[in-house]
Amino acid sequence: MPDKSRADQTSDETPRGVSRRELIKGVIAAGAVSSGAYLFRSSIVRADQAAAGSVERLVTLSVNGQQRRVDVMKQETLATTLRYKLGLTGTKLGCDRSECGACTVLIDDVPHYSCSILTHTARGKQITTIEGLASADGTLHPVQQGVVSEQGFQCAFCMSGFIMATVGFLKVNPNPTRAELAHGISGNLCRCQDYDKILTAMMCGAENLRKVS
Amino acid sequence: MPAKSTINPLVQNSSEKPAYKLIGQNYTTPDLVAKVTGRAKYAEDYRAEGMLFAKLLLSPVPHAHVRSIDASEALAMPGVKAILTVDDLPAPADAMTDLGQVIPANKLGERGLTNDPVYQGEPILAVCAVDEYTCAEAIEKIHIEYERLPHAVDPLVTLRPGAANARVEGNVWVRPDPPPPVKGQPPPPPPAPQVQELKWTAQDFADAKDGQLPMGKATDHWSFGDWEAGLKNADLVLDETFVTPNTSHQTLETRTAMAYWQNGKVYVHCSTQSTSQTVPALARWLHLDMSDVVVISEYTGGGFGSKITSAISAIIPALLSKKTGAPVMMRISREEEHYIGRARPSIHGRLKVGFTKDGRITAIDMYVICDSGPYDPQGDANQSGRMVSLMYQPPAMRWRGLSVLTNTPPRVSQSQPGGFQGIVLMEPIISKASRKLGIDQVAIHRINMPEGKANIGPPLPNGKRLYVTSAFIKEALDIGHEKFRWDERKALPKRSGTKARGIGVATSCFVGGSVGFDGLFVIKPDGKIYIQSGIGNLGTESVSDCHRVTAEILGVPWEKCEITWGHTGRNLPWTCPSGGSQTTHAMTRAAYVAALDAKDKLQQIAAKDHGGKPEDYEVGGERVYRKGGGASMTLAQAATRAIELGGIYDGHELPKGINKFTAASAKNLTGQGLLAVARDTMPRDGQTHSYVAGFAEVEVDLETGKYRILDYLAVADVGTVIHPRALGGQVLGRSMLGIGHAIGQKWVYDQHYGLPVAKRFHHTKPPTILDAPENMAWEAVGIPDPETPIGARGIGEPPVGAGCMAILNALSDALGDDVFRRAPVLADTILASLEAGRPMEEGLTAHI
Amino acid sequence: MDIRAGVVETATSPWGQTVPIHIAFYLIWVAAIGGLAFLMVHAIYVQFIAKKQAHVESASPELAAKVPEKVARHSLAARLFHWIMALAMFALLITAFLPKVGYQFPWVTYHWIAGLVLTASIIFHIIHASFWMDFWSIWPDKIDIEDAKRRWLRATGKAAPAPRKFAKYPMENKMYHLTIVLAGLAVILTGVFMMKRVRTPFFTRNPYLFGDMTWGLMYVLHGLAGVGLIALIMVHIYFALRPEKFVITKSMVFGTIPREHYLEHHDPERWAATK
């Protein structure tokens, strides 16, 4: 896990000396993904640039192995950034309240509900979404292959969350029993399917993964 | 045993299974890789240049009239583009049936936005702005003055003398008798239902003993046979009250929609169960011609009946887009979905059922109160009676019911609408009778089950009763009895330590198919079949499964079939709504007739080129060839010839009977190859229904009231199995929906304010993976339905009731009869009742 | 609207309506400071500005001769009532306002019990005063008003006849009683209804006895009367401790006032103290 010392934390930020106007110009020049024109973002408290821990809106995110510069509001969740700023719509919003798991992504290999973490909190960490699982040549991740083999889902709105939760869990426990895997992916809700079929697909994925690694 | 099939050329006799190559086999569906890689686009995944966002302002009160709206402050905010109120909506439009009957618009119907909210959470207006943050800020700057009106959230309370009504017009739906048919004229449309006030007397309430449902005046009734004598002559009569829950559909994808206009056409990216059928719905709501509406819905995140033809809320981004001249995305949040996302109506039911001492039902007297919410009358009340009449085959029955209005979110069909409630009301009685009479649960079910062309529902005006196409539920029970090792489990002890164990069986049935839709595909000169699928893709895989029939009949490898779906701008045929489990039945038939049309045309082309009569030719192996050898041509060659020949062969001439929607699509495909198009006009003797028997074992912790489901088996009588893995998904997936009704799903309302307090998943409790049965299995009887060519019926609905009631019957087996009298059954009910030795939960209060 | 917003705290009802829920609690400080300001102003006035009051000599020597050494002013029952009420009132104010200024403790039960004591003592007082005391002696009468006018004129340097001596209770005393009756009744009536909203052994808790708006106004009234009582009681204590009134304070303990004091301040015609 990357060391979160203060130096590191600010290293991916714009140097403090740069004025706001220059910063914005820089952003535009750099072609960073800009936010929508949210016009009421100026919060009641004036951003205290000198205060320790103050944050800038322009951040660098490491998503699926790529560095992405993006303009992020203070109250923006990672799911929103991924879906609306970075075009990664494979991460779904089912409840937006950490109650369904459809938005599950990996942050430093650990499954998180991306609806319930500020994008700013995920800076400097490795974010993996469903789009980042398959190889560049299109070869499916072993867990994705397991789902294809077993047709584990129906509507599949929950599927990317389930796959990400499974991939994350298998990093900790690569050889789970069915019951262990069920516990491991219990933070994901499915409304169409019987969980039994999902579990079968994911067990198949686990087996696929053991074969390749 | 099943009757010999009369119309299926491939199934001459059910005892010899036809040698299908594709039907009955698993395969990788064409949508799957996009799903696992995250590329599949659901409504909220579309983006358009300059896209604006919309957000709803919801009524804070359960029943009110909006006196004034002051949005000036909001509109003055930078970034706010427009506001849409009910005044901006097109007036409710009449609907037209396929028969050309005009169904007048329901004056009390839902419109998407309103100035007369009838439930908390009903959208009053929508704000459109550059982003959702601005929308939310703007909404907080809008001042609305409400004139609050009395509210009613409990259907029984509103029937009390002097109690409030949910609508100004009254509290119950009444459907006037239809006018007598005039000879030579098409039958008149059913008269519009009306809202009236109905109050029962204090005596009606006093007559019911503790926990019993009072039975005042009903608004609707039917009967057959001498039910009074049946009850009188019975050896055992049980009189039981049971309450089923209101449950939100809670599809994981909310009813988000994005819309924009191009060249006078509106493009709506929405979440819908049906693709083709959503076009007329949107056209009616928007007052547009069908040709000006394009629906894009390649993937839908679940429906369960709540999105049969999308949602009326989809018109809001469409109208805002028109107003602002920009694409508009209206993302529906989970809380908004709780309000506008639809729900299954609860039913308060009381049934008197007579049994002979060997367990045969002699008569049923059924009384139901359906909570229809604030809008349309729900068919669940009547359907619950119909399904009970089919499932348990009473020789005599009376059904009475009423559909009550409440200030709670709108209801709509949910998987097995009405059928579910009927099964849930009836099964505890069957289960109790088995204990009282000392008859095995499976046996008492079996003796009452339908078989063959069993009767269903009330008598028609001619005195005759309708009947089903087939029923092999007894076979399903037999398979389950063996596979579940019923007798073995039954012999096990019931109590040990702090645990009790029980086993349960339940049967369930529902509509399993409709008829009359169109198939459309083109065989192109590249030799491939380009199938147009108007079926919605909500994951049941019928969007492609049904078209396996085309490939099967034509003998074409599946790899050579390309399916176009999910975009009505891409020439889709008129297709059934994906609801009520009709798709597999209806669309395998449509695929079948289209395939026969192609076959016919291929034979004709071959005969034209190679001489002889068309019937001398056979189609198979990607060729059309002369029977017994000789001349042949590939499908690719035949397609090229079809284009050369024109006329009926490449679509320049279209058959008369097809739907105009199909005709428009076919016209756009003209000249691309051999065009196959046909409407399903094949005969069908009976109403198509499907059946499931569910078996469950539960273990209850007597000290905490918690129980877990150890095993669940569902055996489906679904006719021919088209795609086993998809079928298994439907059977066990919908079983889980039913199990959710048994173990937790519910609404909670504060009666005083008439407001829901349970809006979140951790309140409404859809089941998690750790609540699911520890083992689940499914099985299909596999006997083809004799009234449809491939023999396949739909199965989405019946597993719901079976799943729910197998669990609850197993609970009763473990704990006895006096523990619960409503669903869901949670630890609190069990523990409190065990402690007191009698049912301790409030029997009749709604939404607890 | 704006004035109300300053005095009343509002909340959004479950139906999204803005309803009052209670007073703004800074009013505690307003009342306390107001009370303090009054007594400071009064003290300064008495010390530096006020002239000696002249009274119409009214008592005839014969009458005065009949006055006993110690004039009975408050019966035992009346004194007991007063102190019980005082205790209850203090308990109520302390339990009500300490949590609001940051001192946390389980105050509700003490508060409603003290409230019941207060209610009971007041009911006793009403009955007692109606049947065993001179009921009208505490209410301002025509002469009081006339004398108040005279005093005002004389204080502002205008000509007016000298005011008469008091009956049993001085005009200020009567006015104070009147105010505290109003505030007390308001706080008690609202308080009794409010008991319906907490758990007591007496009735089922039912906050839906009234609508949100009625309840809100009731809480506001309770609060206003409550903070009013802070000021009133501050003033009361101040007067009780003032040297020239201390005789009366002592009489609230011992029941009597000396003959001299009686003759100096009271009019035997209006308050008969003869045997």
Place this chain on the structure above:
Amino acid sequence: MAIVRDIMPAFELFQPATVDDALRLADKYGKDAWVMAGGLDTFDWLKDRIKRPKVVIDLSQVAELRGVREVSGGLEIGAMTTLTEVVRHPVVREKFSILSTGAEAAASPQIRNQGTIGGNVSQDARCWYYRGGWKCYRAGGNICFADTPTAINREHAILNADRCVAVNPSDSAPALIALEAQMVIRNTHGERVVNAEDYFIGPSIDITRMTVLKPGDLLTAIRIPATWAGAQFYFEKVRDRQVWDFPLMNVASAMVVTGGNIERIRIVVNAAAAHPLRLTAVEDAVRGKPRNAATGEMGGKIAIAGAEPLRYNGYKIPLMRNLVKRAISGVEEAQWT
């Protein structure tokens, strides 16, 4: 003002890297600041637009608040240590398994991956009226909507209610109290240490707070003494669904049994009152008694003394009795043949 939900209003965000910086910010902004740990409780309030802090102080970057350290036979757990880290820590599993069991019973895997032990013990009440934005006592109003003749209150308190009938929903709190944990609290004036059982407060003391934390205070660590290392533990949580749901009730006990007799015991129940209830009367009654079913039953009966059911939560009385019984004498397991 119309009510709208689901969109977080604007706030200024601070992500300090040290406790000192966090404390300075908390002190500077006082009541305007919201201190966020894992954020799982926070985001509900913010997304519902019910709580509107001007400043959010996100502790996620404060490395010194994270991690489990072994200190003289016991443990010191940084407040920002995630529940998953607590659950998986070998010493917790080996010596204080009641805490790993309790923490693992909370919420869902992803929530435990992000939710912190400090957040879990400091979370707000989950009463659906209160969380629904109804202006009740706890929200600064003057009414309890959950304790009315018509309220639906199956999840509410049976003990120690005072106007408010909400319960504390934490699953790790009873385990920590059973282990005699101590809470380390810092503010700009210094550090103070309170016993876990005193960390929680009921509505009679302060109806708007669940813990002793006041604006400017930070829970920095939880210390677990060696006292109960390796003792006999029991933890059970009863909930409607096995994932996500808060407890209908949970129980935690730590016990040292010598020669069949209970030598030392601590027993705690949560979700029965607005704060976790340490059952000292039960502890006193069963100390020295043999650890058997009769003692368990006696303890269970004592535990429920004074319990007052509301309209829909009467089941909590037998539930508490039985859970306490089990926490003393264990569960009689089924022996299916």
